[in-house]
Amino acid sequence: MREAILALLSKEPAHGYELRQKLVRALGPAGEALNPGQIYVTLSRLQRAGLVEVEDVEQAGLPDKRVYTLTASGRDRVREWLSDASWSKVAPVDFHLKLFAASQTGLADPVSVIDGQRLELLRRLREVQNLAQGESADSEGRLLLEGAALRLQADIRWLEACEQWWIERDS
Amino acid sequence: MREAILALLSKEPAHGYELRQKLVRALGPAGEALNPGQIYVTLSRLQRAGLVEVEDVEQAGLPDKRVYTLTASGRDRVREWLSDASWSKVAPVDFHLKLFAASQTGLADPVSVIDGQRLELLRRLREVQNLAQGESADSEGRLLLEGAALRLQADIRWLEACEQWWIERDS
DNA sequence: ACAGCCATGTAACTTGTTACATGATTTT
DNA sequence: AAAATCATGTAACAAGTTACATGGCTGT
Numbered sequence: 001m002r003e004a005i006l007a008l009l010s011k012e013p014a015h016g017y018e019l020r021q022k023l024v025r026a027l028g029p030a031g032e033a034l035n036p037g038q039i040y041v042t043l044s045r046l047q048r049a050g051l052v053e054v055e056d057v058e059q060a061g062l063p064d065k066r067v068y069t070l071t072a073s074g075r076d077r078v079r080e081w082l083s084d085a086s087w088s089k090v091a092p093v094d095f096h097l098k099l100f101a102a103s104q105t106g107l108a109d110p111v112s113v114i115d116g117q118r119l120e121l122l123r124r125l126r127e128v129q130n131l132a133q134g135e136s137a138d139s140e141g142r143l144l145l146e147g148a149a150l151r152l153q154a155d156i157r158w159l160e161a162c163e164q165w166w167i168e169r170d171s
Numbered sequence: 172m173r174e175a176i177l178a179l180l181s182k183e184p185a186h187g188y189e190l191r192q193k194l195v196r197a198l199g200p201a202g203e204a205l206n207p208g209q210i211y212v213t214l215s216r217l218q219r220a221g222l223v224e225v226e227d228v229e230q231a232g233l234p235d236k237r238v239y240t241l242t243a244s245g246r247d248r249v250r251e252w253l254s255d256a257s258w259s260k261v262a263p264v265d266f267h268l269k270l271f272a273a274s275q276t277g278l279a280d281p282v283s284v285i286d287g288q289r290l291e292l293l294r295r296l297r298e299v300q301n302l303a304q305g306e307s308a309d310s311e312g313r314l315l316l317e318g319a320a321l322r323l324q325a326d327i328r329w330l331e332a333c334e335q336w337w338i339e340r341d342s
Numbered sequence: 343a344c345a346g347c348c349a350t351g352t353a354a355c356t357t358g359t360t361a362c363a364t365g366a367t368t369t370t
Numbered sequence: 371a372a373a374a375t376c377a378t379g380t381a382a383c384a385a386g387t388t389a390c391a392t393g394g395c396t397g398t
Contacts, residue, residue, distance in 0.1 A: 001358080007272030017377050026271045030264055035360065040379050045357085065377065082269065082279040085291035087326070093201055094259055096315050100197045101178030101253070108253040120256035143336050144267050147329035154325035155258070158318035165314050172386075188349050206388065211351050216385080236349065 001042055003081045006051060006070065010078045015057075015065040016040050028141035043068055051077055092155060099162065110166050118159045125152045172213055174252045177222060177241065181249045186228075186236040187211050199312040214239055222248055263326060270333065281337050289330045296323045 004026075008019055016039045023039075024031035046052045051074035055067050070078070095117065102108040128148045135142035179185065179193055187210045194210075195202035217223045222245035226238050241249070266288065273279040299319045306313035 004268045004272060007269075007276055007278075010272075010276045010278060015377075016379090017375095023268075026268065027264065035358095036377090037361085037379070038359070040377095041359085042357090044379085066379095078272075078276070079278060082273055082284060083287070085287045087263075087266070087288065087292060087295070092259060092318055092322070093198065093315070096311075096318070097175045097197060098178075098253065100311070101175060101181075101249075105178055105181045105249070107178075107181060107250060113253060116254070116256045117258065121258060124258070138336070138340075140267075140271070143333060144264070146332060147263055147267070147326075150325040150329050151263070151322060154321040155318075158321045161317060162314060165309070169309075173384095186349075187351090206386095207349090208351070208389085209387070211349095212386085215351085237351095 001038070002046065003078070005039070005042055005046065006074055006078045007081070009052060009068055009070045010075060013067050013069040015067050016043055017065070019043075019068075026140075028135075028144060030144075046074070050074075092158070099166075103166075111163060111170075114159055114163045114166065118156060118163075121152055121156050121159065125149060125156070128152065172209070173217065174249070176210070176213055176217065177245055177249045178252070180223060180239055180241045181246060184238050184240040186238050187214055188236070190214075190239075197311075199315065201315075217245070221245075263329070270337075274337075282334060282341075285330055285334045285337065289327060289334075292323055292327050292330065296320060296327070299323065 004023060005019055008014065008022055014022075017036075020034065020036055020039045024034055027034070043052065047054055047068075051071055052068045053071055055069065057065050057067050099110050099113060102110045102113050128145050132142055132145040132149065135145065175194060175197075176190055179190055185193075188207075191205065191207055191210045195205055198205070214223065218225055218239075222242055223239045224242055226240070228236050228238050270281050270284060273281045273284050299316050303313055303316040303320065306316065
């Protein structure tokens with residue numbers, strides 16, 4: 001979020017409302033959830049951090065707007081972000097923790113936890129595939145949804161391996 | 172984290188140090204990074220939320236320890252968590268945002284951003300596969316690492332699709 | 343004497359998130 | 371007259387993270 005806003009500002013100065021729209025468009029279906037307030041919260045934090053500067057602009061017949069501009073260190077930050085090749089969480093560590101917990105506590109049967117999870121992922125996979133069909137073949141939204149689908153399929157395969165493992169261990 | 176601690180406590184009361192060790196063991200290679208302080212921060216927040224209770228226990232020849240016990244609402248929370256089938260972020264939305272930013276700002280070439288990312292993921296994949304070979308075939312750690320590998324492969328395939336898309340768009 | 347384990351915590355910061363509040367203009 | 375869009379923000383909480391501080395016991 002922080003970085004995305006900075007990157008958009010590095011193209012040209014903008015005000016909050018504008019930024020929100022761009023982000024929503026960029027994220028497609030996933031972007032609807034974006035709370036408008038968060039943009040402004042983030043912007044004021046960026047300002048406090050000295051990464052952006054503000055200027056008030058009066059508009060005839062419209063509410064005033066606050067135009068944000070990148071500072072030099074803001075521009076540095078963007079460059080840094082674009083060249084940083086880290087990648088979000090590599091493994092479903094959370095779920096592994098849950099399985100571990102389930103097996104430790106005896107409160108739930110790990111195999112049924114896995115089953116529930118797989119049903120949920122299958123549901124999502126269908127949902128994502130449906131959404132993807134709605135997008136035209138060369139749209140960015142489609143590409144994003146295909147990425148989601150690939151990942152879901154990988155996770156489902158992993159769940160199947162987990163299930164196998166637990167079943168064998170119990171026998 | 173919150174939930175993992177609660178789950179461990181639902182098996183039996185424990186003190187912070189003990190919990191940390193269990194978590195580190197459960198997470199294997201990923202758990203080394205866990206800062207001891209965080210356990211205590213989390214425990215005190217859980218206490219404030221009424222999910223756990225504390226009792227001080229004196230030990231002969233050892234420092235006192237604080238033993239945490241689940242409350243009734245803590246136990247409810249664990250049950251809730253185990254039956255909740257949500258799943259961590261479904262798509263590499265962050266990276267998509269970065270590509271979008273790169274293409275908007277002209278500060279970086281999207282295709283080279285993708286390449287850098289793919290190199291990084293390939294590196295990680297090798298790393299994860301090496302780690303997996305070190306684990307015995309039926310260990311939990313191995314299973315987790317295999318999940319990570321599957322997901323990395325899916326992400327790499329997705330990056331290849333992204334690259335294709337950008338190359339075609341530019342031509 | 344020193345390392346390393348046992349054991350606990352606090353202060354401070356960052357980021358995400360949401361509920362709520364405000365008010366003007368434009369379209370139906 | 372109502373609804374949608376333009377436009378901005380605040381207060382407050384939740385959760386993760388880290389640097390730092392404290393102290394005793396154990397083995398070499």
